[in-house]
Amino acid sequence: MTRIAPAVLLAAFSLAANAVEVKSPDGKVAVDFDVKNGVPTYSMTFDGKTVIKPSTLGLELVNANDLMDGFNIVGSETSAFDETWQPVWGETKDIRNHYNELLVKLRQTSTDRFMNLRFRVYDDGMGFRYEFPQQKNLVYFVVKDEHSQFAMNGDHTAWWIPGDYDTQEYDYTESRLSQIRGLMEGAITDNASQTQFSPTGVQTSLQMKTDDGLYINLHEAALVDYSCMHLNLDDKNMVFESWLTPDAQGNKGHLQAPAKTPWRTVIVSDDARDMLSSNLILNLNEPCVYTDTSWIKPVKYVGVWWEMIGGGKQWSYTFDLPSVKLETLDYSQTKPHGQHPANNENVKKYIDFAAEHGFDQVLVEGWNIGWEDWFGNSKDYVFDFQTPYPDFDIKMLNDYAHSKGVRLMMHHETSGSVRNYERHMEAAYDLMDKYGYNSVKSGYVGNMIPRGEHHYGQWLNNHYLYAVTEAAKHKIMVNAHEAVRPTGLCRTYPNLIGNESARGTEYESFAGNKPSHTTVLPFTRLQGGPMDYTPGIFEMDMKKVNPNSQGHVNSTLARQLALYVTMYSPLQMAADVPEVYNRFMDAFQFIKDVPVDWDESRYLEAEPGQYIVAARKRKGGDDWYVGCTSGENGHASTLSLDFLEPGKKYEATIYADAPDAHYQNNPQAYVISKKKVDAKTRLKMKAAPGGGYAISIKPMK
């Protein structure tokens, strides 16, 4: 369907002299905009219920008059849009972008400056952004802070992490808004780089549920050339206000008109599953800018990684050097400590395993010189991204991988030293071209260099996108860890195939994640883009992996399988080590089977913090995959398989928690059964506490 021509209707929907309204195509979502006492104000309802009470908008500027008040509406236009587009990769083959739009033009009388607000209202929510047209009296301006309010209509339940300029790697806390302040201190666990700003500051996306059953999600879309938004709560009045990430000088954004902010988004429904299936964030982003996307392909991978994260082995090569200088580094003078898994023999082993079991790529961390002192030293020239360790033969290993139909996956840990990364980026990407790498996992562990900048400030957001667009010139896909949380840019730049930007599986090894963690992440972190969660851990008792570890993976094995379905991502790692998988080859079969790209996706059941059940159909195929992840209480339900093609017969292989399974005491107890099913089948399923189940459903021949 194509775009309907815009209709210019001055105050056609006006409710009062200065007010305008726009509704969703189905009429259930309504957004009202007004200028009250010169202050831009909006509100939102869903099905007649208040989602956002009247909330003000505006920007405070540095050394210039603020854009907070003194406004009049000088024009408004509404239009409708309806188009279906196909993502390069995704949960569904088609995505419908259907909205009604309201563009309000404001003029600040005393300064003769213009500011527009654009609202796009969908059946499942809305987004709005500020726009600053080219104009005489507003050219270059510096944002002191943005003051976009989101006034909540009650003391909602929220799933939140502490607001922080440098990390998102926190467990989620479920609490009422009024409890955030008291729970904040306990929610802040240690991180290599962290900077909180308020006892009631939280990050987006923020998932909430009202007492009358509305689910509300706040986030942003299309974060380009701007500072990342957090939300600061006035917990007397239950009003959230945007709180941007500062730069090294404390300013929050440098803009040049014509300019626009990212979209501030509100997804709403009375059905939790709509939070998960919403495409609002992607739809607000610009279409793909690449003419050729044939080189962008979802990736299933294994890797030399958990041996270090879980197994306690090293990225480094030697303990002989207290510190290294890449300019003068000579490993031939040192003694290897023998705990370096990124070596020729071990990598070949992973390549063999990947080839045998149908994986696309093998990630190798610790392949390059410099790891001896990479962490915590604010080191500028920390890596060169090109020189391998003496025991990593980059040519031989890539040739070997290719001979087996597998690729190596590159690793660029930047250690937060971003000028250094940019200086080496061209050579690093050239090296990847030379040896046949087409994807890179990048990282930004530790405090940023340029010192004073934060991970989520405008400066770094510009860098992350630069790394992606430069990679595209080399037909390279990027999976950026510790970068800013995604905001749907993967629609525009689909070689951004993943981010971490949340607390991932590695924390199961460090400190454990809450067993409900993966029942929250899709509501929160996965809005805006997939996560490289790296699931698939089969050995939960970390002491068996590393005698020095106290860790425990708070998940059953069956739930680990389910995550390949419930945690949608075009990039999926089977993160454990081959030796462990070899002991559970029957369970591993699910990981081998599960696709990473889909034609259809259905969220069958969902409640944040409790359970998620999803079903997906392989892209270009007829097989379906179902996954369930649950929290502390487990989850029992009856699944209807009515998404299957009527009249067709399938064989379902069910990987479920054993009846006595439990994430803590008995995680590896699973039962695999086969069953003939069809669209009429109803399955009684039960997930253990911190457990789940995974089902592959393949048409019978």
Next chain:
Amino acid sequence: MTRIAPAVLLAAFSLAANAVEVKSPDGKVAVDFDVKNGVPTYSMTFDGKTVIKPSTLGLELVNANDLMDGFNIVGSETSAFDETWQPVWGETKDIRNHYNELLVKLRQTSTDRFMNLRFRVYDDGMGFRYEFPQQKNLVYFVVKDEHSQFAMNGDHTAWWIPGDYDTQEYDYTESRLSQIRGLMEGAITDNASQTQFSPTGVQTSLQMKTDDGLYINLHEAALVDYSCMHLNLDDKNMVFESWLTPDAQGNKGHLQAPAKTPWRTVIVSDDARDMLSSNLILNLNEPCVYTDTSWIKPVKYVGVWWEMIGGGKQWSYTFDLPSVKLETLDYSQTKPHGQHPANNENVKKYIDFAAEHGFDQVLVEGWNIGWEDWFGNSKDYVFDFQTPYPDFDIKMLNDYAHSKGVRLMMHHETSGSVRNYERHMEAAYDLMDKYGYNSVKSGYVGNMIPRGEHHYGQWLNNHYLYAVTEAAKHKIMVNAHEAVRPTGLCRTYPNLIGNESARGTEYESFAGNKPSHTTVLPFTRLQGGPMDYTPGIFEMDMKKVNPNSQGHVNSTLARQLALYVTMYSPLQMAADVPEVYNRFMDAFQFIKDVPVDWDESRYLEAEPGQYIVAARKRKGGDDWYVGCTSGENGHASTLSLDFLEPGKKYEATIYADAPDAHYQNNPQAYVISKKKVDAKTRLKMKAAPGGGYAISIKPMK
């Protein structure tokens, strides 16, 4: 002469239990080092006179024990060195590097950390630096400040500019040290980027003269991967202390052992001319690192520049755009304002002029898109360094230049947006290769981006050197304006052929320079490296150049000629416009004749603030050139030409101020005369106030 093997002499020169001394080869300069109450202390004398009273050394660290006291000497070594080397370009063919060295090894008992101090003592001064050997208890450390003192033995006269983290473009003030505080405010004139730090803070190099006739110069050599040093004066006790430039967080340096600071230098003599002829700063730098230097050649150039600086014309192309975005810029939609001298016809005119008069290159500023809003907007993506304006045909003009035996000189104004410059640097240098440019004038006008960093901090010093070493890969020479003042790195990287980094000729157009300015600059700014002063202005009344201007060039025409001799530089511009030179072709002949590279140089007469008379012999030739620049009082003297080859006959062409010349009232009054001279000749010469003279002395056939 070759290096004498080091002699390890533990306390061989010791004066007391803990004290050591090292003297210059001729014995006149003595440096004593001691640890008094655990504090490293040094002092210096020249010919028995105190140059530096006992002064302490040390570093204050961030979040770590300071390196200020608690030291013992655990070893010392002395050695001697004597080697003559040939610079790629310079004032003389040979440079003798002859010193005695003292290396003192200190241990801080309580922390078991080691710090060395290395002193090199020359006949004309000394340098010292801190060294931090590889060691267990000092690996990564952050400098809060360096506390190197230079205690003066009296209220010396000094020629100083205000200490500033971002600019050196101040007129020099001549005063006693005790007067600095009272004169500071008046000394601070406006600049696009400036940050003072103390009412008694000054920059290096600092030139002083004691009441008993000693000249003392303080500076630094080999500023690599460190913050630039200013001097803060305790004006009760007349003690200078190092004051480094902070980064965005207020820290002053990030070091990783093994590390060394730059050399802190003290040049001393009872003869002012020795200040100018000293090679101490170059000698302390590392030898040239390039194996091939055949592509590095001194340059004499003209350029499209004064038309804008003096003439009020524009770098930009149009007035139609309040601001530009390079991504979407389309000049075809705009109307050119017609004041853009960087256009095809005009540039060809300069090429013709250069070819006719034997100049090597033609600088063109304003050739590239983006100048409409480059200044004062803290704009990140301000230039792309590649795309010409519609009226600048980069291929045609370079071909045209080459057909005439001339090159164009590239211009990279960065507007202080340094990440942007580094992102484009490879492509920018490639473009230069493609069109046959081999030299670039770069600029850093305005506040730095990354915001919060300063022009002279460690971050930017690293960048300036990066730009030079990257340029070398393309066989490109660099002339960096607004960069950190040079510290002799041109010995190591001789493609760094110039810096501005001081108040240059452009200020004659803006506000006028003091008529004595060029009698001070060689004492101060020229220590450490040449200056692209861009002299040769023949029209002093700026109103004749630009009706809107009130400016006046505070110099006689004859003195402008002299500057090509007195302001040594391998890069010299004839900065005025061809139309003006055409009116004074007889005087212009000197500029045409004067070389830019020398076998010999003599400073005949010199007094800071008063006069400088220099004589130089062409590299590989027999002709000599003499120049005199004088201050407010003019200068009369009798010159001995005994530097000429005995027995040889020469013809001297003397370009002198007319008897009634004066920089203010009658600057263009000059007299040209010819004279047969030889080594026995004595010339009675007179320079007007703010005047001078230039003499070319060519062997008679």
